[in-house]
Amino acid sequence: MNIKAYAKFNLSLDVKDKRSDGYHEISSLMQEISVCDDISILVKNAKNGNEVGIRCSDPEVPCDERNTCHKAVFAFFSCFGIKDKLVKITIKKGIPVRSGLGGGSSDAAAVINALNKILKIDAPADVLEKIALEVGADVPFFIRGGMQRADGIGEKLTPVTCNFRPYFVVAVPDKGASTEEVYRIFDGAEHPRTDGTSKILHAMSFDLNPYDFLSNSLFPAAVEAVPEIGDAFEKLSATSTMVNMTGSGSAVYAVYETYSQAFEILQKYKKEFAFISACVCVDREKTPKQQNLSK
Numbered sequence: 001m002n003i004k005a006y007a008k009f010n011l012s013l014d015v016k017d018k019r020s021d022g023y024h025e026i027s028s029l030m031q032e033i034s035v036c037d038d039i040s041i042l043v044k045n046a047k048n049g050n051e052v053g054i055r056c057s058d059p060e061v062p063c064d065e066r067n068t069c070h071k072a073v074f075a076f077f078s079c080f081g082i083k084d085k086l087v088k089i090t091i092k093k094g095i096p097v098r099s100g101l102g103g104g105s106s107d108a109a110a111v112i113n114a115l116n117k118i119l120k121i122d123a124p125a126d127v128l129e130k131i132a133l134e135v136g137a138d139v140p141f142f143i144r145g146g147m148q149r150a151d152g153i154g155e156k157l158t159p160v161t162c163n164f165r166p167y168f169v170v171a172v173p174d175k176g177a178s179t180e181e182v183y184r185i186f187d188g189a190e191h192p193r194t195d196g197t198s199k200i201l202h203a204m205s206f207d208l209n210p211y212d213f214l215s216n217s218l219f220p221a222a223v224e225a226v227p228e229i230g231d232a233f234e235k236l237s238a239t240s241t242m243v244n245m246t247g248s249g250s251a252v253y254a255v256y257e258t259y260s261q262a263f264e265i266l267q268k269y270k271k272e273f274a275f276i277s278a279c280v281c282v283d284r285e286k287t288p289k290q291q292n293l294s295k
Contacts (some may be wrong), residue, residue: 001040001041001042001114001117001118002038002039002040003038003039003040003041003110003113003114004036004037004038004039004110004111005036005037005038005039005095005103005106005107005109005110005142005198006032006033006034006035006036006094006106006142006145006282007032007033007035007036007101007102007103007106007279008030008031008032008033008101008102008106008137008138008141008142008145008246009030009031009137009168009170009244009246010028010029010030010127010216010244010246010247011028011029011030011031011200011210011211011213011214011244012027012028012029012102012196012197012199012200012213012214012215012216013026013028013196013217013218013247014026014027014028014193014194014196014197014215014217015183015186015191015194015217015218016193018187019044019153022188023137023153024153024183025151025153026127026150026151026152026153026154026196027150027151027195027197028149028150028151028154028197029147029149029150029160029197029200029201029210030141030147030148030149030150031146031147031162031281032073032142032145032146032147032282032284033101033168033170033279033280033281033282034279034280034281034282035094035095035170035277035279036094036095036106037091037092037093037094037095037103037106037107038091038092038094038224039069039089039090039091039092039107039110039111039114040089040090041087041088041090041111041114041115041116041118042087042088042089043085043086043087043088043118043119044085044086044088045084045085045086045168046084046085046086047084048084049083049084050073050082050083050084050085050086050087051076051085051086051087052069052070052074052086052087052088052089053086053087053088053089053104054067054069054070054072054088054089054090054091055089055090055091055094056090056091056093057091057092057181058091058093058097059165060097061091061093061097061104067104067251068104068105068107068108068135068136068139068245069076069089069091069107069108069111071108071134071135071136072107072108072109072111072112072115072131072132072135073087073089073115074136075112075131075132076111076112076115076116076131077137079127079130079131080119080121080123080234081170081183082119082156087115087267089094089111090111091107095250096172096176096274096275097176098176098177098178098179098250099172099176099177099246099247099250099251099275100177100245100246100247100248100249100251101133101170101246101247101251102138102142102247102249104136105135105138105139105141105142106142108132108135108136108139108142109128109132109139109140109141109142109143110130110142112128112131112132112139112143113128113143116128117121125143125144128143128173129143129144129155129157133155134148137153137154137155138154139140140154140155141154141156141157142162144157145160145282145284146159146160146282146283146284147159147160147162147281148160149197149201150197160201160204162204162210162281163207164209164210164211165280165281166211166242166255166256166257166280166281167197167231167255167256167257167258167259167261167262167278167280168238168253168254168256168262168278168279168280169249169253169254169256169262169265169266169269169277169278169279170246170251170252170253170273170275170277170279171232171236171248171251171252171269171272171273171275171276172232172251172272172273172275173228173229173236173250173251173274174228174273175226175228175230175250175273176226176250177222177225177226177229177248177249177250178225179247179248181219181225182221182222182225182248182249183221183248185212185221185224185225186217186218186221189220189221191217194214194215194217196214196215197216198217199213199215200214210256211242212241214242214243214255215244215245216244216245216246218247218248219233219244219245219249222245222248222249222250225249226249226250228250229245229249229250229252231235232250232252232273233252235269235272236252236253236265237254239254239256239265239268240254240255240256240265242254242255248255251275259278263278266278270272
């Protein structure tokens with residue numbers, strides 16, 4: 001089976017208290033976007049327990065038990081008591097690593113969804129989301145994708161309907177951001193409480209453009225960790241009033257009303273970043289070809 005694992009943007013990210021297990025409570029509005037990894041998955045019978053083999057086009061991505069897809073397979077098999085299966089997974093990376101775009105989490109969710117179909121388990125989404133949470137806090141979001149509000153550590157999800165369908169340019173600087181380092185800097189400084197998620201949802205209730213209210217409470221810490229993030233933000237801010245960092249960085253994105261605007265910026269900056277792409281919101285009811293934009 002061949003599947004797409006789509007990236008995400010955080011329209012808002014409000015980081016709250018740190019829990020005893022090391023996770024932070026958050027509130028965020030997330031949107032699935034058309035930048036994606038391509039994954040192929042093959043399941044065969046095995047004789048001596050379950051096995052997973054992973055190949056990836058990006059040498060920076062581990063292909064052993066540290067890989068989120070590996071964790072996803074064993075979490076899925078454990079939940080449903082599945083034994084003696086060989087799973088072969090090939091990942092063609094289109095989502096940059098250490099970018100805050102959720103590539104590893106999306107890959108894991110795509111594998112969980114695929115196994116549910118291949119093995120004809122037909123488990124509902126809420127069950128798959130519980131399995132996904134065993135792999136990582138962001139993984140449950142990608143089971144259904146679209147636009148959702150995420151609370152808790154990211155596992156409390158509420159679907160959100162949005163009528164706005166803009167175009168984006170997402171840029172990633174040469175240096176990636178370490179999530180651990182960004183949160184370490186964040187935890188070591190005083191921060192005012194932010195409520196960007198509620199502000200966006202309030203604006204949407206009046207049919208206002210949610211992309212006029214973008215926010216990310218990790219942005220100052222991320223810029224301290226990787227100054228190139230601030231440089232990317234400034235460059236895109238010269239082209240749009242709607243700019244934000246996603247996750248803990250290092251990806252920064254800008255919002256445009258038309259494809260021609262996004263494509264113009266893509267061409268202008270295509271040699272200045274390690275990765276740059278034009279993209280759109282994902283509608284899973286459409287085919288991948290209807291959602292791809294030029295890189």
